[in-house]
Amino acid sequence: MPGCEHMGEVGAYCDGELSGRKRARMAAHIEQCPDCAREVERLRGLSRLLAGASVPQMRPLFLAQLHGRVAPAREVGVVRFAQQLTAVAAAVLVVCCIWLWYVPGSGGANGGPTEGWESAALALQVEMPVDVSPDEQLAEWIVQDLSQENGSD
Numbered sequence: 001m002p003g004c005e006h007m008g009e010v011g012a013y014c015d016g017e018l019s020g021r022k023r024a025r026m027a028a029h030i031e032q033c034p035d036c037a038r039e040v041e042r043l044r045g046l047s048r049l050l051a052g053a054s055v056p057q058m059r060p061l062f063l064a065q066l067h068g069r070v071a072p073a074r075e076v077g078v079v080r081f082a083q084q085l086t087a088v089a090a091a092v093l094v095v096c097c098i099w100l101w102y103v104p105g106s107g108g109a110n111g112g113p114t115e116g117w118e119s120a121a122l123a124l125q126v127e128m129p130v131d132v133s134p135d136e137q138l139a140e141w142i143v144q145d146l147s148q149e150n151g152s153d
């Protein structure tokens with residue numbers, strides 16, 4: 001099994017987050033467990049490294065100006081995002097309208113060449129016998145459509 005099962009508590013131990021009894025138990029465990037002892041040393045090394053790092057100082061006036069600009073910048077970001085979203089929605093709407101306009105048979109400007117099934121549907125004979133089932137009717141339409149295509153060739 002890789003590592004010790006108490007490894008997850010080492011960070012809390014190092015940060016002083018464990019209560020009296022838990023802390024004493026963890027301290028006793030760390031003295032016996034090389035994995036946890038190594039993790040304690042690693043975390044303490046990181047803490048020393050961070051403690052030695054210098055924090056850049058900002059002049060109070062610059063800090064006030066920075067805070068003054070953050071809130072409006074956030075609002076501008078939301079407004080800009082809403083504008084971009086609206087532009088995308090409008091573009092999609094325009095593309096869909098154009099597509100619908102140019103789809104053959106949609107009644108648009110160009111209409112395009114009619115498909116065979118469309119001609120068959122338009123030239124449909126409604127004087128079918130009443131006792132014909134829908135399947136027979138469909139088969140009749142298909143035969144009519146095929147005979148029109150063969151006739152035109």
Ligand SMILES: [Zn+2]
Pocket residue numbers: 004005006007029030033034035036037
């Ligand atoms: Zn351990």
